Every structure is written in structure tokens, then in C-alpha cells.
Amino acid sequence: MHVAEYASGGVATYLKNLIDEQSKNNNINKIYLLCSSNKSDLDLLKFKSEKVEVIKYKYTRSLKGIFKLLMLVPTIKKKKADIIHLHSTFAGLLRITLSLSGYKKKIIYCSHGWAFNKETSLLNKYTYMFIEKILSSLCNRIINISENEADSAKFINKKKMVTIKNSIPDIKLVERNNFEDKCKRLLFIGRLDKQKGIDILIKAVNKVNGKHRKRKIHLSVVGDSILEDSIIEKNNTKEISFLGWQTSNNIQEMLLNNEALVIPSRWEGFGLISLEAMRAERMVLASDAGALPEIVRNNYTGLIFKRNSIESLEKILECFLNLSSDELKKYGEHGREIYIKDFNYTHLIEQMNKLYYEVAKSE
Structure with missing residues (x-):
């Protein structure tokens, strides 16, 4: 039981x-x-x-x-x-x-x-x-x-x-997106509470986008509050979309339709969603909270930033914004390799x- x-x-x-x-x-x-x-x-x-x-x-x-x-x-x-x-x-x-x-x-x-x-x-x-x-x-x-x-x-x-x-069990995912537009697509999946750091992420994305006229990050936010403790206002903009909770199948589609997953957690026992991204050959931007550095290899499967730090996350988002499609692909391939080998x-x-x-x- x-x-x-x-x-x-x-x-x-x-x-x-x-x-x-x-x-x-x-x-x-x-x-x-x-x-x-x-x-x-x-x-x-x-x-x-x-x-x-x-x-x-x-x-x-x-x-x-x-x-x-x-x-x-x-x-x-x-x-x-x-x-x-x-x-x-x-x-x-x-x-x-x-x-x-x-x-x-x-x-x-x-x-x-x-x-x-x-x-x-x-x-x-x-x-x-x-x-x-x-x-x-x-x-x-x-x-x-x-x-x-x-x-x-x-x-x-x-x-x-x-x-x-x-x-997580392995499944076959079929690549369908070439990401030809100038907008870099970033995905967040989780509760909209303090632990998951969504407030830091929103501020950092807005700051980075405010510095650039042409190149922007589009953030898709999947999830909602669990305990009525959401710490942000869910306001859709051109650069941030709040999509609520999604089915497991929809989440797999969203991983394929975004170039990277971001996990800005303040604390984290594991971070299972990071493995879902790596399984789908997607780069992961993660804080150094808890077990995340065990899963996400810095500068190999993704990039690690300091938890609870808007400035550190901003720097990582700037790096992400400047990565070429080939570099993003390489991060994703490495992520899948580590998923198969170690998880x-x-x-x-x-x-x-x-x-x-x-x-x-x-x-």
C-alpha cells in the first residue's frame, strides 16, 4: 500500500x-x-x-x-x-x-x-x-x-x-521544432510558490528582456499554486504565458516546443522534471539547490546558477539567449546521455x- x-x-x-x-x-x-x-x-x-x-x-x-x-x-x-x-x-x-x-x-x-x-x-x-x-x-x-x-x-x-x-521510464519523443524565430523559448514547470522560485524567475526574465530590443526570451509557465500560496500575479504578456496545470502528454509536447527548461528552486529534494527535460534532449538551467547539481552537469547538460539570486539567474539567462542552435542541441544530447547512463x-x-x-x- x-x-x-x-x-x-x-x-x-x-x-x-x-x-x-x-x-x-x-x-x-x-x-x-x-x-x-x-x-x-x-x-x-x-x-x-x-x-x-x-x-x-x-x-x-x-x-x-x-x-x-x-x-x-x-x-x-x-x-x-x-x-x-x-x-x-x-x-x-x-x-x-x-x-x-x-x-x-x-x-x-x-x-x-x-x-x-x-x-x-x-x-x-x-x-x-x-x-x-x-x-x-x-x-x-x-x-x-x-x-x-x-x-x-x-x-x-x-x-x-x-x-x-x-x-523516470524512457519514452520515445519525436523532434518537430526547428526554432527558427529570434525568440528563445524557455519552459518552467512547477508550483507557483516560494520553494520553486517562480518570483525570482519572473523578475529575471523581465530584466533580461528589458535590456534587448530584438532578441527576447519567451517564458511558458506550466503549473499553479497548491496551497493557495502563489507568490506572483499571473498576468500574461507578450513574453510570459501562464498555462496552468497540463497533462503529462502536453508536458512532453511543451518540452519539445521549448529550447530549455528552467528550475529556479530555493530548495529541492530531487527535481524530477530535470530528468524529463534531459530525456527529451533539452538543456536545463537550474539553481544549485539540493540535488539539482547531482543531475544537471554545469556546462555539459545545462547551466547552474546560485539559488535565491536574481543576479546569478540573469547572467545564466543572458548566456542562454546567446547560445546558437548547435550549442543548444549539444547540451540536449549530453543531457540524454547522462539520463541513460546514470538515471x-x-x-x-x-x-x-x-x-x-x-x-x-x-x-
Whole structure:
């Protein structure tokens, strides 16, 4: 059983891909997904296999909502799953009530980005670390999705920890755009909140475009707020288009119809969308937050800039504006090369199956 809070964005993609693969495994008889009916990407989380059952619960992130989340134990127990896989920080709190209920099934936890790595006060940071340290004793194993995540959680018992780097299955994408106009096309995909740095990006794009009369960057923004915490006004202009959330198929098309993806995150557990761009042979402009420098190789698959810095991002955007089509193509080819070599999805599935087997057989 997979349990998530809001199954959206990268977490939804992770779950969709993982459950699709698990449904093909003859050693797995039934798969349950328990997730909020509110703000989960339920279109993405549709499965063809009869093995998969999606169970939705009513939830909004609040004290009342968290209490409801913690009270899901009877629903979990009823399904009698052999392994419970908890996804993200709030779902991870279920370790408390599962433990208090005397539930004896095996529990795996993945934070999908540690809360203590967020941009927050020292008090909050150490509070999150203390909570995760305590809760780590209430599960069998903990998955880190990057080396950066693993390094930052060294205070947790290393015997509990395993690093399984995020990845995505390979698909064939057909190039259709020659990009013959003078406008450089840049794509942003993500929530319109502080973490994702959309406010910095909008300011930097406007500044760079203000310096040039003929050459411009056109920015397409895919996504919206999740928690009603958007930090920008969504005003379409000639140079910036707000497109809202899009289907997975539409996002693949948009990657092909833009010359680069930009990820201006202030903090990031992994950044799965960077792999989607590299898979599609697209250059990536990324901040140095979290695991992004593990994925995006500076001056090889893309360009890295300093997180939370408009000036640093401006310099990178100027570089992007001046790149030739051949240079952009080379960055994209390198990105696909690294994706195939270092982020093979088959390897993720092999590691996950091995972990499930070990946990199932453990005392």
C-alpha cells in the first residue's frame, strides 16, 4: 500500500511510474494507493491494471486535516497489505498512529525532500530534525531520493537508510521544432510558490528582456499554486504565458516546443522534471539547490546558477539567449546521455524490488 498526502507534481509522477511497474510484477498480487481527493493529480493516477485500487480520502492541510490523516489506520489495516510505503512528510506522520495501534506490518518511508532542508528558521530546522530522528525508529527502512538527501540525514541511524535515486521510464519523443524565430523559448514547470522560485524567475526574465530590443526570451509557465500560496500575479504578456496545470502528454509536447527548461528552486529534494527535460534532449538551467547539481552537469547538460539570486539567474539567462542552435542541441544530447547512463529507470525498479523483499523477510 502506497500512502500519500497530496499526490501532485513530482510525487504523483513517482507514484504513477512506480505503481505501473509494480503492477507488471507477478510477485505482487495487489497494490493500493491511498491519497487525498483534494489537490492530487487524479488524472495522472489512473491505472489500467486490475491489480491497482485507488482509495481517496477527504483532506486539506490543516490541524483538522492532519488529524484525519492520522486516523486512516483502520482503512490501512482493513486492506491487510504486507508493506506500507509512506510518501512525503505528512504521510510519514502515520508512523505514530500505526505504531500506537500495534500494527505489525512492514513500513517504508520516503520524505521526497526532507523538511529540515527547506528555507526556514534554525528553530524549525532542528525541530524537524528531532521529529524525523524520533519517527525513524517507527519504520523498517527510509528511502533517500538523492545523495544530497542522504548526506543531510546522516544523524539518522544509517542502518535504516537506503539511497535510491529518482528516475523516470524512457519514452520515445519525436523532434518537430526547428526554432527558427529570434525568440528563445524557455519552459518552467512547477508550483507557483516560494520553494520553486517562480518570483525570482519572473523578475529575471523581465530584466533580461528589458535590456534587448530584438532578441527576447519567451517564458511558458506550466503549473499553479497548491496551497493557495502563489507568490506572483499571473498576468500574461507578450513574453510570459501562464498555462496552468497540463497533462503529462502536453508536458512532453511543451518540452519539445521549448529550447530549455528552467528550475529556479530555493530548495529541492530531487527535481524530477530535470530528468524529463534531459530525456527529451533539452538543456536545463537550474539553481544549485539540493540535488539539482547531482543531475544537471554545469556546462555539459545545462547551466547552474546560485539559488535565491536574481543576479546569478540573469547572467545564466543572458548566456542562454546567446547560445546558437548547435550549442543548444549539444547540451540536449549530453543531457540524454547522462539520463541513460546514470538515471536508468530499470535500476530504480531493481533496487526497489530488492528493498521490498528485504523488508518483507526481515524480523
